[in-house]
Each structure stands twice: as C-alpha cells, then as structure tokens.
Amino acid sequence: MTLSTRQPKPKKCQNAECGQEFVPRYRSTEKVCSHACALVVGRADKRIQNLGKKAIEQRERREIKVRREKLKSRADHLKDAEKAVRDYRRTYELSIGSGCISCGKTQAEVQAAQGWKTGGAFDAGHFLGKGARPELRLEPLNIWLQCKACNAGSSKYARKGLTVAQGFRAGLIERIGVEAVEALEADQEPRKHTIEELKAIAVEYRALLREVKKATA
Numbered sequence: 001m002t003l004s005t006r007q008p009k010p011k012k013c014q015n016a017e018c019g020q021e022f023v024p025r026y027r028s029t030e031k032v033c034s035h036a037c038a039l040v041v042g043r044a045d046k047r048i049q050n051l052g053k054k055a056i057e058q059r060e061r062r063e064i065k066v067r068r069e070k071l072k073s074r075a076d077h078l079k080d081a082e083k084a085v086r087d088y089r090r091t092y093e094l095s096i097g098s099g100c101i102s103c104g105k106t107q108a109e110v111q112a113a114q115g116w117k118t119g120g121a122f123d124a125g126h127f128l129g130k131g132a133r134p135e136l137r138l139e140p141l142n143i144w145l146q147c148k149a150c151n152a153g154s155s156k157y158a159r160k161g162l163t164v165a166q167g168f169r170a171g172l173i174e175r176i177g178v179e180a181v182e183a184l185e186a187d188q189e190p191r192k193h194t195i196e197e198l199k200a201i202a203v204e205y206r207a208l209l210r211e212v213k214k215a216t217a
Helices: 035-071 074-095 107-114 164-176 178-186 195-216
Strands: 122-126 143-147
Touching (some): 074 195, 164 178
Antiparallel strands (some): 122 143
C-alpha cells in the first residue's frame, strides 16, 4: 500500500512588502517565502521588540518618578523651586549679555579666566544670602549672574577697593537703582510657601527657561 503525502497548504508571506502566496518547503510553520523576506520580517520583529522594551522602560521611569515625587518633603520642593528660579535667572542674564554682577567682568573676560571650570564659568548668586535672608531665597531680584570665583567668595576678581559683597551691591545699584536695592534689603516679609505653591513656582520658571532657550537657539 502506498502512503499518500499531504502537501502543505499555500500561505501568505508575512513580509508586508511581499505578500505573495507560497508553499512551505520545510516546515508548515514557515512564515515567509524566501530568505530575503525572512531578513525583512526579522528586522521588523526586532524593532517591535525594541519598541516594546522602550515602552516598558519609559513606564518604569514614570512610575519611579511618581514614587519619588510622593516621597519628597517640603524642603525637597523648596530646593526644586530654587533651582528652577536660579536656572532661569542665570540663563536669562547670559542671554542678554550681562557680566558678573560682583566684579563687573564681561562674559568674555570671565570665560577667558574661568571657562575651564566644571559647570561653566557662571553661577546664579544671591545678593542677600538665603541663610540669613531665607524669605528672599526665591526672589528673582535677589538672584543675579555671578562668575564662579565671586560666587565662591574669592576676592581675586573683586572690584577695586571692594569686597565681593560690596561689589555685588554696587553692581546691583547700577542695574536696578539704589531705591530698588534698599527696598530689597528692607524686605523681611516671610514667605511661607506651601508644597503646591513651590511646585507651581518650579513649573513657572522651568517654562520661562524653555522660552529663553528657544529664543536664543
């Protein structure tokens, strides 16, 4: 008795760019009609796997961020808000060509002398220190562009005959006038920001920072 051999049924090639019908030659589970189509489908499967892996990683990062946000204290949110304000003030002052508020050196002069420093040659410094005057920690008029040396308290680049702090005050008077400086010095109104207010400040100044970067790009 002769055994009959059943022929595999024709299948459609899973390479979307091909789509032709073919008869599997080796296994009934074959998905493509040729080696070339197998390479195309293989690359597509790998891209899908990578996209899936990326989506999972992104979801995990979002979940970690949410958990971290829930664990943040008011002090953490205060630091976030301060960083947002300082980043904006530093970037804005750089964008309009301001030099160091304390020593009066131009951006070019500061870059030539301190451009090698980690994080760049400039910081955003407080006129009235946040330790002694915490109520002005987030006040934009109290935060100005300073070269790293002046912000660290070094008198190397100080204005002639003045300390770094005195130079800061002199530079600030040049910028906003003596009345505004005296008003700032006299401002001792407490700022008891809630966590939600601190979050809002951070969001506001991050948005302002993006605008400045976009305008100077």
